Amino acid sequence: MNYLSAENIAKSFGDKWLFKNVTFGMSRGDKVALIGTNGTGKTTFLNILAGVMPPDEGEVSLRKDIRVGYLDQSPSFDEELPVIEVIFASSNPVAHAVKRYEQALATGNNDALTEILEEMDHLKAWDFEAKAKEILGRLGIHDVDARYGTLSGGQRKRVALAKVLLEDPDLLILDEPTNHLDLSTVEWLENHLNTQNTTLLVVTHDRYFLDKVCNNVLELDHGSAYTYKGNYAYFLEKKSEREEVEAAEIDKARNLMRKELDWIRRQPKARGTKAKYRVDAFEDLKDKASQKKYDNQLELNVRSTRLGSKIIELQSVGKSYDGRELIHNFVYTFRKGDRIGIVGPNGMGKTTLLKMITGEVRPDNGQVIRGDTIQFGHYTQSDLEFESGQRVIDLVKEVADVVRLGTGQTVTVSKFLETFLFTPSKQYDYVEKLSGGEKRRLQLLLMLMKEPNFLILDEPTNDLDISSLNVLEEFLSNFPGCLMIVSHDRYFLDQLVDHLFVFEGEGKIRDFPGNYSDYRLWLEEQETTGRRTVSTSKPKEKEEVPLPAAVPKPTEISKRKLSFKEQREMEQLETEMPEMEKRKAILVQKLSNGGSHEELMAWALEVEQITESLSEKEMRWLELSEIA
Template identity: 70%
Template structure:
């Protein structure tokens, strides 16, 4: 079943075509990734498909009986509304049914209540509020009464994502959904989309996401569109084959054009009209032979300062805010060539640690000792603020007029900007005209021309296209100084880091030796071991051990502890039974007050069960 069709779509800005003659379709079950370099027009294309922007040419058709959900890069809602009201303000029919049901309860309108309850049954909407809080919680939004206007940019994006996921559309369109998400949430979203029946069109630079979620690629390249079946790995192979074939076709056209050009020059002017068809064919051949593949890769070849033997020493540092301890008694001595990734949920203190390393924050306890030769380069999301009325080249010249490359050569700022994909014309554009990816490239350039030897990259992959990421990775692989990376891009971490600081919560930071995939494998193994220890709670018979053969260091449970252990087993079974009964009630439906009460009770029971299981484990180890 075809959900969406785009025929001969074209869009220009000024006298330059962004893309032209684009034909594209999405059928039920497709999970399509839209790929292209920064400036290729990906977001523009999505806005045309969703009707937010008109096409200059062509037509978009969407099947009448399907619902489309669109998450754009900068969602906006009424800033005075609480988060939960933002979710319920959508055109989602389930949300509207729940609102009518709640209104009928408040007003005491029995007829309206009866009709609303019928609709609640029809749309299976009884657990909608529970699902809303669950998805918001997964996305790191726990205070549903907080006003939307009080949220950060990343939190607003996550609320918008929850809203569009809860709408359960037939066709889901997502523009950079993994930006501003921590790694656990990216993996949850990946699994959610993999297990749902939703048809998907997504723009993302997350290569693992592309590989595991998407089954089709649509590439925008030099104003044209190319479709590939399969995941991202297959796309790379097929794209290389296409480019080889195109290069061969251009070479063939150029050879043929030389012969045709010689023929045209030899024809008498008076006979020109007798072979007009051949002259017309020559013009088409000339256009094909003149095709030139634009090299869109950056050239990161900037010199770095020498780094001495003493770098940074974190000596038992502790830091907290508002009575909450984010980092407790952490120590580490950086060595030359360190490549460290930092992972943890949002709000656990990752940026706090980075700011203590650079000296922007002082620890509450302990000290940070910095070597004399350390030159920081700190790439962070919050620094993406420029004077909108300043030109690109002037901003860079404020830092340096010339720059020395890693080869020892000295280049002008204009030449360096070109190697960062800023054409001579683009260098004199105002900042206000730059795309998000272009601003990121400019920010990276401003950091690297200062020749740092200790690089800190806080979410560097946001807004950068895949081609630019590949070049950045190659540069960082050969970077001789220290490298610290906070990123939700698992592929980026796997290529670049050798060990990881894991923020475990409550101020604890552990140092794992390996990359991100190795960390996740280790964590999965730990979880599997826990499950084998506690499959389903059953009575444990503690054998009688003669006192004289009890090994040194071991002890039997006391009578009181044995009784406690038996009681814990009974309690856990009762909690599980009660939770199962509550889930059945939620699925069957009830009043709003009942549903809310059941949801709260399930959360409380889960916490009680976790505490009792932990105590049972302690006793079983002693036994």
């Protein structure tokens, strides 16, 4: 059953076409991901399909009686209404029936009450308010009587998401629904959309979400649209194949154009009409040859300030607000190369911890001791600061005229902007005209120009397109300094962090060794073991749940210290590992210098054996050090 059809639609702003001649359709049960780089017009495309904005060309048609629910990026409602009233101020017939029922009760209108009771039964509307409160609670909105105008931007987006989900539309259109949601809420939304018989069109950069929820992909690229009948993994495979084919076609067209150009130049002007078909074909060929190949990727390679031996120590730091303890006596000493992800429900104190580390907020107790060489790069959720009428290049030149790269070279600000996909013409655009993702990319550029050695990234993935995220991940994986990330993007965390600070509530922060997927697996094992204990045994002490391999159990850490034998083992490991590292470095140097075939084989084998042995010893040392 066809729900939506878009025929040859196009939209331009000024003399620039965002997209043109796009034909697209959706049938019942389709779950489509809309993908494209920042500035390609994804939000504009959704606005046209939802009927918020007309296309310049073409036509959009919906099946008769289809109800569309649309979550845009900046939802707006009456700021004086309580949250629960925002939910009931809906075109949803169930919400409308409940509201009429309450009005009939309040006025004592028995005739109206008799009529509405039948409608309530027919619509199965009796549990609507309970369902509304449940979904609001799942999305972190617990005070349903709070005025909408008092909510933060993230909370407003969550109320709007709850409203559109409760409307239960035939076609659901969501623009960045995972922004401003914590990780557990993203997973709940993922499961909710998977279990509902929903027809869905969604823009999101959460790659796990795309892979698990969507069965079709629509890509906007260079003004055209491409469809892929599969999930995100299938899209990546087929997109790569398409780009290879198109790059080959462009190369072929350029080679042919050189020959045709030579032919045209050799023709006498008086014979210009003799082979007009060939001249016309040349113009078409020129259009094809002038297309850009897919090589405009971000290449982040900026210099960072040297990091000294002393970094940051958190000595029993604590912080409370309004009598509520967010952080209780947290202790941690940062080491070189630390890559830490910070996870937990919204409002638990994640941003507060980051601000205490940077010195923006003072702890109520304890100390934050920072090394002299620390140069913070703090990427925040706040908006980019700029003056009205300021152009992109002028804003960047306020920081520096040239940028030092990690290789020691320097490049102009204009060249550096190009690596961030700001073309020479885009550099002279007004900052206020940039898309949300382009402003985020510019904010990131400005931060990196200051050569930080300790990066703190608070929700860096919001509004960034997937290609920008991939290159940002590549840069951060090679970043030599310390890295702390708050993010709801599970894929991003899995790629970049090796342990987590998990905010568990009541001021407790767990230092978990592993990435986010490791942590989710551990939680599932914990829940499974807990259920097994309840169902198969009499009440007894809580059973210990093992952490991932080579990770000490929390109960062991709290109950005992290292034995004499373990102390000796740890000391021996600390002596052996540096010696093995030295031997490995010598062998690697020998391999670089070359030798006979037999020698090279022997050295390579020994390097492999040392690497495996070192890995085992490092894991054992980590276990012992956690107990110590």
